[in-house]
Amino acid sequence: MPEISVKVLFCLLLAVHLGSSQKAIISEISQKQIKEIGESTHLNCTVKTEGSYKVSWNKKKLERTSDSFPISIDDQLTINDPRFKIVYDQNSSTYSLQIKNIESSDTGIYECQVFISFEERPSSSVELFVRHPPIISEKLSTKVVQVSEHQPVNLECFADGYPRPTITWTREYNALMPGGGHKITGNILKLQAARREDRGTYYCLAENDVGKSAPKTVTLEVEFAPVISIPRPKVAQALDYNIELQCRVEAYPPPSIVWLRHGQQLLSSEEYKISNLATVDQVTTSSLMIRGLEKDQYGDYFCQARNSKGQAESRIHVFESVLPVLELV
């Protein structure tokens, strides 16, 4: 008795299994569709079933096929969009999903699925591509990126569009070189080891045969410790005359610059006038003016520059001349 029931159960299971795999098949589905914005399409799904099962059209995004959302179940739409219509033709057993006035967001994978059970849901898909000009993704693309000098860095630009856009990079150096620049193609601009002169503005542009995106600005900041150069490390002046010391600092982020004498910071006063002038990109010229040199003001002065990447210091020696040096104002 128990033996028989096991056999019966087995046969039943086998029958259910064999039977169910033939219960429903999708015999035909439309071919891939490529459409212009504003056009219409009918996506057809023909189902051969023995019995009545629910048939749905689901949509998936091309870039995230794991998420799918239903558009229709049987002959009912499950979304509220007047551009969509579902028509079931009983004679041919075809579920026709009709989309008119197509928008670029309709791009995706449309899946026709027969619901037999949770385990058994045969499906077939058709891709819909909507031709549209590229749009650069603000969210995915680089806006501003900081890198330490000599380190690698990537500038990334992602664009959506159909046909798949090509991405072009251009670089504007600075106002001194109008029209200067170079191009690199590819959606990721790789710098193996960033140099300080790589700092600046880059533009990425996406293009396909439908159109061009607006250019996207990507800013690269290359950080490096201050480097000081002293145009005149030894300067002479006669007693009671003015003298100006200059210190040229290259650094990014912009450095703080101080002047020191005998280890003490000098501040602007009646005797001293300190001025910092950012000349070109990344270069600051600091000058220390000493008004009416006194005997005890001859000797060494230090210019010290500091930023988050480090610091540097250089010396300027002031010595007495018999005749005033008039070129200095």
Ligand SMILES: *[C@@H]1O[C@H](CO)[C@@H](O)[C@H](O)[C@H]1NC(C)=O
């Ligand atoms: C879907 O079927 C309709 C009616 O038979 C037909 O006009 C249309 O071209 C079909 N759509 C596709 C994409 O094949």
Ligand SMILES: *[C@@H]1O[C@H](CO)[C@@H](O)[C@H](O)[C@H]1NC(C)=O
């Ligand atoms: C379905 O078939 C019947 C009979 O063959 C026909 O009268 C009817 O017009 C058909 N319907 C459609 C929508 O083709």
